[in-house]
Amino acid sequence: MSDRLASSNKPDSLSRRSPEQLLTVSIKHQVGAISLDASFALTKPWTVLFGPSGSGKTTVLRAIAGFVRPDSGSIVRGESVLVDRASGVFVPPHLRPVRTTAQTARLFPNMTVHSNVIYGVGRSARPENAGTTVDEIKIVDEIMSLFRIQQLTDRRPHQLSGGERQRVSVARAVVSAITCQGAGQGDGAALLLLDEPFSGLDYAMRDQLVDGLRECLMRWKTPVLSVTHDVGEAFQLGAEVIRIAEGKIVQQGPVVDVLGEERLRLMSQLRVGPS
């Protein structure tokens, strides 16, 4: 366990929060057979929550989004307390400076692709910073072309392939997160939560998407917490990695430190394979 984790694991970490902490999570929650006990702080623009299926990754994301009420603990985003069971604070999902996309693409079937993508535009948690319409149109265009869905504008969800739906779903959350923060002001920007955002995509598409998306989100100062169980994806994102297993945070640090051995093991397996 790294020193970094040890310091953020202390129960009083909330009161000694440093200004560069984007999000501080310290929650306990029983879900099925897994007892989740997760404490960590986000400090980097893109953090990956890495762990096997059933390790509690999605529950962590749902707690931050506000869809799960943790049994105990607190979640603090910047200066605002989102959840604090001790003092009874619980901010409902739509009022949190957080934008979410689930692992399964839930595109609204009664709307076109374009209507889906702009659904969360300007629904700012801080209305005074809502961007102008011109800015919003520009952002929507940019994100739709980044995700290569601009030719699907007038289609309905049932006319899309699985991969297309996945891209529209992630694009929709990205647009909502960027426009939520207004015209690019850094502090208080919406935190973007992505649950396995690239899982339904082929590698070529993922390669094209990752770099463009990372650059775009950095430019709009939108921090991201994404979930994956794919070592390759974590390395490609070059992100900070929080490793979770059986509901517990086991390690946090740069991807090379946390998943370096994992990658070597996978590569040796590839080399050993039948010739």
Add this chain to the structure above:
Amino acid sequence: MDFEALWLTLRLAVGTTAILLVIALPLAWWIAAGHGAGRAFVQSIVALPLVLPPTVLGFYLLIAMGPLTAPGRLLMRVFGHPLAFSFGGLLVGSILYSLPFAVQPLVAGFQAVDRGFIEAAAGLGANPAKVFATVVLPMARASLLTSAVLTFTHTVGEFGVVLMLGGNIPGATRTLSISLYDLVQDGNYAAANRTALVLIGFATMALLTIYLLPSMRKTDGRQADIVR
């Protein structure tokens, strides 16, 4: 054929349906989203007109609206006349009597909307009112249609409540079903037959609307595979 009764019946059915949809939408949404003893209690009250003899409901409404009770006297002062034996009283009675027919299809429709869509909208910053208007209601629109058509048809066909509460005043409370009863009492079977045929026409058209419309709009059928 009693055209005055037909006109009165249509006014009553349209009024009841319009007012009931306004009441039933939030009520059904609350029942669909709620849980616990409160919800079971409200659901039972809403369903009561389904199992009660209409005359029981009519009797108590007659007492409540009449000059014998405090609420009845208050209503008399508000409206200037007793609500019983008036069109207004008939409207109140119809609303209560048709409540389950408006609420229950909506509850079923709202409960069938995948929770994932509601979370997807909330995760994009939409408040509950926006989620309801832009996601839940459009996805449950077949239930909305069923609710409206059932309420309308049920009001057209009601008899017991109307007789208890409204009596048989031409132009004020004599609906088609009461008129039919009168015609039979008078032995005028030919006119009774015409009135009965009109009522059968209403019912058949209503059921055809419910069963035919969803299958004509192909998108409804395809929504199921969008979920996954």
